[in-house]
Amino acid sequence: MNIIFVGPPGAGKGTQAQIVSKTFKIPHISTGDMLRAEMDSGSKLGNQVKDIVTSGKLVDDNLMNQIVRERLSKPDAISGFILDGFPRTLNQAKSLDEILKSMRKKIDRVIYVDVPEKIIIERLSARRTCPKCGRNYNMITDPPKADEMCDDCHVHLITREDDKPETVKKRYEVYLELTAPVIEYYKQKGTLFAIDGTMKMKDIEKHLIEMIEGRK
Ligand code: AMP
Numbered sequence: 657m658n659i660i661f662v663g664p665p666g667a668g669k670g671t672q673a674q675i676v677s678k679t680f681k682i683p684h685i686s687t688g689d690m691l692r693a694e695m696d697s698g699s700k701l702g703n704q705v706k707d708i709v710t711s712g713k714l715v716d717d718n719l720m721n722q723i724v725r726e727r728l729s730k731p732d733a734i735s736g737f738i739l740d741g742f743p744r745t746l747n748q749a750k751s752l753d754e755i756l757k758s759m760r761k762k763i764d765r766v767i768y769v770d771v772p773e774k775i776i777i778e779r780l781s782a783r784r785t786c787p788k789c790g791r792n793y794n795m796i797t798d799p800p801k802a803d804e805m806c807d808d809c810h811v812h813l814i815t816r817e818d819d820k821p822e823t824v825k826k827r828y829e830v831y832l833e834l835t836a837p838v839i840e841y842y843k844q845k846g847t848l849f850a851i852d853g854t855m856k857m858k859d860i861e862k863h864l865i866e867m868i869e870g871r872k
Pocket residue numbers: 665687688689691708709710712713714715716720740741742743744748818827
């Protein structure tokens with residue numbers, strides 16, 4: 657099963673993709689996580705993209721296409737994958753078609769997580785992330801047990817550089833301009849399934865699994 661999650665930043669795609677990954681035993685490929693890992697390791701690629709990522713802009717399409725092509729050719733993606741955060745532009749969506757064609761694969765489901773702008777801005781501003789395991793918390797709706805500490809790793813949570821208020825607005829603008837057309841692209845192709853990302857997590861999980869299993 658080859659799945660793509662699309663939707664605005666902060667819609668909960670990462671959390672949902674992790675659930676689907678565990679349920680269907682296919683890798684969760686988050687291009688944002690991959691770029692952050694490169695930045696943390698201080699690699700050449702990490703240094704190259706750092707300013708762009710922290711300012712909320714998008715990394716160059718050719719570079720992203722190449723990163724995804726390499727990742728999808730790894731053995732763990734043979735029996736399926738979940739892409740989260742890619743494609744983010746029409747150019748990336750078309751390149752993905754080419755990449756998959758060359759691998760004799762296709763997309764089975766594109767899941768659009770729909771969350772209104774007001775809630776997105778609130779969520780991103782209240783988001784804190786564990787620097788060790790990457791788990792996200794929301795200080796209003798899903799706070800950690802102890803003040804600003806990860807429940808699992810017991811280290812201090814951080815605010816991602818690009819979750820700072822001035823960058824959040826920029827990311828949403830970039831989403832509307834460049835990523836919204838990707839949703840339309842998959843709608844035209846008939847592979848798009850929408851989910852209401854404001855529902856309770858348990859309900860989202862149930863709907864997602866039904867959608868992927870083709871019961872919806
Ligand atoms: P995310 O964690 O998906 O919100 O991604 C964080 C940041 O990484 C984005 O704001 C972009 O700067 C960069 N990024 C992640 N995926 C892509 C992509 N497919 N194309 C371009 N930039 C990306």
